Amino acid sequence: DTEVTQTPKHLVMGMTNKKSLKCEQHMGHRAMYWYKQKAKKPPELMFVYSYEKLSINESVPSRFSPECPNSSLLNLHLHALQPEDSALYLCASSKGQVTSGANVLTFGAGSRLTVL
Amino acid sequence: AQSVTQLGSHVSVSEGALVLLRCNYSSSVPPYLFWYVQYPNQGLQLLLKYTTGATLVKGINGFEAEFKKSETSFHLTKPSAHMSDAAEYFCAVSSYMFSGGYNKLIFGAGTRLAVHP
Numbered sequence: 001d002t003e004v005t006q007t008p009k010h011l012v013m014g015m016t017n018k019k020s021l022k023c024e025q026h027m028g029h030r031a032m033y034w035y036k037q038k039a040k041k042p043p044e045l046m047f048v049y050s051y052e053k054l055s056i057n058e059s060v061p062s063r064f065s066p067e068c069p070n071s072s073l074l075n076l077h078l079h080a081l082q083p084e085d086s087a088l089y090l091c092a093s094s095k096g097q098v099t100s101g102a103n104v105l106t107f108g109a110g111s112r113l114t115v116l
Numbered sequence: 117a118q119s120v121t122q123l124g125s126h127v128s129v130s131e132g133a134l135v136l137l138r139c140n141y142s143s144s145v146p147p148y149l150f151w152y153v154q155y156p157n158q159g160l161q162l163l164l165k166y167t168t169g170a171t172l173v174k175g176i177n178g179f180e181a182e183f184k185k186s187e188t189s190f191h192l193t194k195p196s197a198h199m200s201d202a203a204e205y206f207c208a209v210s211s212y213m214f215s216g217g218y219n220k221l222i223f224g225a226g227t228r229l230a231v232h233p
Contacts, residue, residue, distance in 0.1 A: 004159075006159075030217070031217060031218040031219065033218070040204075040226070040228075041225075041226070042206055042223035042224065042225060042226050043160070043223060045220075045221075048216060048218045050216055050217030050218050051217065055213075055216035055217060055218055056216055056218070088157075090159055090160070092160075094218065094219050096217045096218050096219075097217075099212050099214060100148075100167075100212055101147075101148035101167075101210045101211045101212045101219065102148050102165065102167040102210070103210070103212065103219045104150070104162055104165065105160075105210075105219060105221060106162075107152075107159040107160040107161070108159050109158050109159045110157075110158065110159045112157065
């Protein structure tokens with residue numbers, strides 16, 4: 001299995017809703033990432049988990065809450081979002097256990113989020 | 117600090133023509149360089165990567181890139197464009213963050229490739 005699977009593909013939510021994005025990989029990767037991508041822009045790093053522990057939070061607002069229940073799963077919990085949070089959310093994973101810049105990040109297909 | 121510059125936010129070619137997408141990098145250490153492609157409403161897919169060794173790197177879908185240290189460039193080429201090549205292309209430089217146990221990817225701004233009949 002060489003894929004990163006993200007669900008749902010599309011999500012529409014109101015500003016008072018609570019929802020979650022899910023990401024799963026079975027490649028034995030120990031680093032997992034959340035990126036946010038606005039239209040016509042490159043992905044922006046939000047969070048990184050390494051060995052199920054949060055390594056990086058790129059000053060993301062607290063209305064985004066990541067969770068890594070085990071080495072294969074990564075969630076992003078959403079609460080009280082704003083319309084400007086509408087974007088494509090990408091999950092990725094890599095061999096965090098291999099200390100090389102050559103490690104490839106494998107991306108999922110993304111979850112398209114619309115906040116009304 | 118590392119950085120990537122992609123020259124040309126939009127490139128338009130005819131079907132069958134040469135594709136050339138430009139990428140220049142800045143790095144104080146030997147770089148690890150990547151090209152990713154993103155089709156509409158999809159995630160990023162790895163096209164190819166340069167680590168060490170051979171400077172001409174072949175990737176998927178007929179793409180290749182040449183690492184030129186003297187020019188700090190890693191341009192992406194394809195001899196003959198196909199309609200299905202229309203997509204967004206991102207060049208990136210990677211480094212391993214020992215303190216965090218992950219890879220940091222620095223992306224260029226992207227180049228949108230249009231292919232017309």
